[in-house]
Amino acid sequence: MIGDAAALLVIDPQADFMPMVEGGPEPALSAMARLVQAARAAGLPIVVTQEVHRPDLIDFGRELDGEEPVHCVEGTSGVSLLPDFQPRAGEHLIRKRRYSAFFATDLDLLLRGLGVRTVIVCGFLTDVCVHYTCADAHQLDYCVRLVAEACGGSTLAASEAVFAAVERLQHGALVGLEAACGTVPRAVA
Amino acid sequence: MIGDAAALLVIDPQADFMPMVEGGPEPALSAMARLVQAARAAGLPIVVTQEVHRPDLIDFGRELDGEEPVHCVEGTSGVSLLPDFQPRAGEHLIRKRRYSAFFATDLDLLLRGLGVRTVIVCGFLTDVCVHYTCADAHQLDYCVRLVAEACGGSTLAASEAVFAAVERLQHGALVGLEAACGTVPRAVA
Amino acid sequence: MIGDAAALLVIDPQADFMPMVEGGPEPALSAMARLVQAARAAGLPIVVTQEVHRPDLIDFGRELDGEEPVHCVEGTSGVSLLPDFQPRAGEHLIRKRRYSAFFATDLDLLLRGLGVRTVIVCGFLTDVCVHYTCADAHQLDYCVRLVAEACGGSTLAASEAVFAAVERLQHGALVGLEAACGTVPRAVA
């Protein structure tokens, strides 16, 4: 896997987000599974995030002012992590209330504790939770590596804009799946 | 209960903290139970906090550099909430990794969502998690009401110092149990 | 101006960002000046943000890993606010080190103190500091109103993607200049 002191962040692999992915989530899910496998093989820390809202809807903030319906409510099936992405023993779960996985969570504390300097990011939705997690990681001084093939967005156009934005912030941030998995040298990817 | 737009914060009613309370936790526990009952009767939001550390100890930060042994580890009995303080349906749980219940958690988001302006605080340990939660509440512009009888600290002297410190920050912050429960007028307390 | 309890945020009207604006900053600057004038007339709080980096470059974090050269260094002419956007007496300045004006600053404290619930946003660069400020405002439960004509981005395509992203988060977030200034009813804008 990429570099030293890296961790894999798997953003919101949850039932409720699947129908929101333009073109369907399958290509991303399959790439995400390969990343998880490669991270396990390389002994990299794996952090899975899960958006969870309280049943009384009190913690949605402004999240219902826009495109998204009520989602990821505790006790519903939609909040569940997809079975392939349940953290195993020794892997980490971060529950969150907002888009960025760093927002009002202990993710930064956890990554500091683990000595992580680089986050390899994949998951859903590219143009919301993935994007704002990358932006916060960058602002918190992490090296960001975003695996485009392992992300699913609300539209392809929005996803492309995110890839360009992230690459603009850190040259080399966008990496191919094979390079991320370490099966081909990064320069060739 | 006290004032408008108040919530009751019950800090860390957990097995592992009980032996750390000088004089034993019983007087505080009994006062805390009365507060919870009064809050339920008054329809006030109740937020219970729970310190939780990961089994690999990766998120203890500096918490093991001092007096406290390993504590509140996920999967151990010591991390459990005491049965009397399990949040019921409609009540809220905040898991935390550090002393302040606002630190790297969504407590502020939750309280904002609930429209809360005043926090009534009780629990353990007065001179650690209770104190730093009160300090952050104050810095985040909440009105703080600390019920001394419903707190337990590592020493009585340390507890007294906290009560003085909190009262110094907001005059009137220290309230008696009966006043907090609304059974006597506050001015008389 | 828009709604109740609103404030105008003028993001980074600074010399160093002017050459980065595709198509030049003039159209945005002229719209921003109108917004400031309207906010003053309406008695709305005005907050100007200024990115400032220390001369030893120690606080750039990852900001030099990408497209942007060294910028906004204390003591250089490039860090200066453009003369038209210097805060007047009673207006507010927020110095920041990162993109989001909420990141490691007291902007949220200030807006809470002012009783602000809606932020009207303009400035530079649309696809960096403006975007991430809007995202954090949204995550902090503010109502966001972004005046596209009063923003300048690194590319027009990137700007368009931001406008779509912000509108996706809060329907109605994108507002025209005349509507924002209150000279035409919003529904007509």
Added chain:
Amino acid sequence: MIGDAAALLVIDPQADFMPMVEGGPEPALSAMARLVQAARAAGLPIVVTQEVHRPDLIDFGRELDGEEPVHCVEGTSGVSLLPDFQPRAGEHLIRKRRYSAFFATDLDLLLRGLGVRTVIVCGFLTDVCVHYTCADAHQLDYCVRLVAEACGGSTLAASEAVFAAVERLQHGALVGLEAACGTVPRAVA
């Protein structure tokens, strides 16, 4: 000076706080001056904090609900740093609105950028800004070294309670002035 990767934090050496120090600030000021000199000689980063409030008093939060009068207002003489503690070129200033120097500031970003792991703390008031800065440093995983002789508090009793509280969090946190300055071995101090 103490350890590796350390920085000296000089908390709020400002005119308005001087009359609040029980017994007068002189002993602390003289010890603080020695610390600054030793830090300069050792090449340690120096960070001076300054509490600053806006003239319209909008950002005081709850700070006027208790013991302290209006203080540290921009444009008044009371907000000024004492001449001996003005940061020199290459030293750092952190303006803050609340007690903790980490609260709504970029101090953590700065210390991360500098590679700092240990903060040596001195200044005013021991039982307010010094204490809550130490608590946040601890919660943010810094090693804390507090130089009691170089602090001034609102009462001696309150100061003693803080020293005990900080030492309880990290054994060895309380250090003598000579040990901190490196003129005697720490174990002897």
